[in-house]
Amino acid sequence: MYHQYFEDWEVRPDFKKEFISLWSGWLGEGNLHKLDEVTENEWQRFNRLLVLLSQDYPLQEAFCAKEQLVPIGNISSALSSYDEAMNKDASKFSKFVIPELDCVITEEWDYTYIIWYKDEQAITKLAPYIKAANLCHFS
Numbered sequence: 001m002y003h004q005y006f007e008d009w010e011v012r013p014d015f016k017k018e019f020i021s022l023w024s025g026w027l028g029e030g031n032l033h034k035l036d037e038v039t040e041n042e043w044q045r046f047n048r049l050l051v052l053l054s055q056d057y058p059l060q061e062a063f064c065a066k067e068q069l070v071p072i073g074n075i076s077s078a079l080s081s082y083d084e085a086m087n088k089d090a091s092k093f094s095k096f097v098i099p100e101l102d103c104v105i106t107e108e109w110d111y112t113y114i115i116w117y118k119d120e121q122a123i124t125k126l127a128p129y130i131k132a133a134n135l136c137h138f139s
Contacts, residue, residue, distance in 0.1 A: 002067045005097055005116075009064040011104050015116035017139070018123050020049070022111050024136040038111055040082040046113060047079045049133035050096065050105075053126070062095035062104070069097055080107075101125060 005012060022042055027034055053059060054075035061070050061078050072078050078094065085107075093107040103126075104116040115137070117123060123137070130137050 001099075002062065002069050005069075005104050006062060006064060006067075006095075011095075011106065011116040015104065015118060018115040018117065018137050019139070020046075020105075020113040020115060020130055020135050020137050022135065025138055027110075035110055043082055043085065043111065045133045045135050046107070046111075049113075049129060049135060050079060051075055052129045052132055053098065053105075056129075057098050057100050060097040060099065062097055064095070072096075098122075 005015075007013070022038065022045065023034070050059070054072065059072045059075065059078075061072055062068070063070060078096070080088070080094065090109070095107070096105045097103070098105070101122040102118055103122040106114045106116065108114055115123065115126060127137065
């Protein structure tokens, strides 16, 4: 099932992207200072999103080095603390699969997550969770 979503360490190229952020669009050079002003409470919105999703959808965590998807029984065990998140490199960014929606959610740089999807219905179904977590999404 891993290869349905990933090629090596990357999401397969046939998936489209939707960005999840603290902001409603790209910051641009004039607003890059906002990245340095993000509080722990603001950052926690991403964990909140994953908790909300886990209440309605079975999630799996991708372990690319082993080419495995592992069901998540307790979402808390898969979440990073603020300190962990601020100090990890890209190779340790989380990747979650929601098989029911045939999509992947990846942690990225600059307080952004990406939803990788094939069918727009995945975005439609995820949008209320994103809003409930007080996050924004855009293409």
